[in-house]
Amino acid sequence: MITAEHLTKRYGGRTAVDDLSFTVRPGTVTGFLGPNGAGKSTTMRMLVGLDTPTRGGATIAGRPYAAHPAPLTEVGALLEARSVHPGRTAHHHLMALALTHGIPRARVTHLLELTGLTEVAHRRVKGFSLGMGQRLGIAAALLGDPGVLILDEPVNGLDPEGVLWIRTLLKSLAAEGRTVLVSSHLMSEMALTAEHLIIIGRGRLLADTTVEQFVRQSGAGSVKVVTPEAGTLVRLLSAPGVEITTGTPDTPDTLHVHGTDAGHIGRTAAAHGIPLLELTPQAASLEQAFMDLTRDSVEFATPRTPAGAAA
Numbered sequence: 542m543i544t545a546e547h548l549t550k551r552y553g554g555r556t557a558v559d560d561l562s563f564t565v566r567p568g569t570v571t572g573f574l575g576p577n578g579a580g581k582s583t584t585m586r587m588l589v590g591l592d593t594p595t596r597g598g599a600t601i602a603g604r605p606y607a608a609h610p611a612p613l614t615e616v617g618a619l620l621e622a623r624s625v626h627p628g629r630t631a632h633h634h635l636m637a638l639a640l641t642h643g644i645p646r647a648r649v650t651h652l653l654e655l656t657g658l659t660e661v662a663h664r665r666v667k668g669f670s671l672g673m674g675q676r677l678g679i680a681a682a683l684l685g686d687p688g689v690l691i692l693d694e695p696v697n698g699l700d701p702e703g704v705l706w707i708r709t710l711l712k713s714l715a716a717e718g719r720t721v722l723v724s725s726h727l728m729s730e731m732a733l734t735a736e737h738l739i740i741i742g743r744g745r746l747l748a749d750t751t752v753e754q755f756v757r758q759s760g761a762g763s764v765k766v767v768t769p770e771a772g773t774l775v776r777l778l779s780a781p782g783v784e785i786t787t788g789t790p791d792t793p794d795t796l797h798v799h800g801t802d803a804g805h806i807g808r809t810a811a812a813h814g815i816p817l818l819e820l821t822p823q824a825a826s827l828e829q830a831f832m833d834l835t836r837d838s839v840e841f842a843t844p845r846t847p848a849g850a851a852a
């Protein structure tokens with residue numbers, strides 16, 4: 542289990558993490574999400590003792606990271622996959638780590654096989670691709686067979702096969718009862734991998750909930766409506782908080798309505814004799830829900846392209 546209590550980190554006049562408290566429990570993959578600059582990496586560094594909190598603290602398996610006598614066997618961390626001496630081979634890098642904890646050579650061999658690095662085990666790391674470097678970082682995190690894993694952007698640089706591999710691996714590790722905390726900017730991947738979410742913005746906690754609850758309660762879903770009287774229905778449904786997207790020139794009868802439900806749309810159409818060819822609630826995606834929640838917490842906002850403007 543990972544516990545953070547009132548974690549705060551200031552750099553001069555800037556607060557990177559602001560009174561952040563959460564618990565990551567075993568047996569599930571917990572996604573750690575937030576926009577760029579939200580404080581995710583700083584928080585992870587504080588969890589493993591690389592940064593000292595200005596206030597508050599964190600424990601892993603009941604004690605601070607530095608208090609574990611053999612930390613590799615308790616906590617596996619991937620915070621920066623490229624932080625490896627470039628002149629070492631993958632095999633020598635893992636062996637050097639293993640020797641600090643009395644981990645047998647057979648474990649190194651097993652992890653090279655598990656991460657698909659056996660054929661390049663004796664190549665210098667400086668020649669590794671980004672994806673190969675990620676695999677080596679994951680192998681190092683798993684070296685001590687730890688009960689807790691903290692992984693920052695583990696799918697970065699992996700090809701589709703590698704992404705599927707790490708997704709399956711993380712789920713299997715959680716199923717064994719391990720605590721798995723993983724950050725990613727890939728919302729589609731988090732939707733497939735994580736069961737629980739901790740979302741932060743500008744260093745503060747925004748959500749601590751399951752993926753299912755977060756998406757369901759976000760209100761980011763829409764209703765697809767197909768009607769030959771789309772213009773009339775748009776006028777009737779227009780109200781504060783209701784957003785309606787009209788179809789393309791090829792689908793002029795199609796509307797996507799946000800901010801009200803299918804029941805209200807159906808009753809409105811029936812009351813005015815408007816035929817509906819389709820009335821289908823569209824579930825929100827994790828990406829939609831995340832964007833809505835963090836809209837005011839984005840450090841570098843990308844300007845929206847006006848409707849109809851050339852790309």
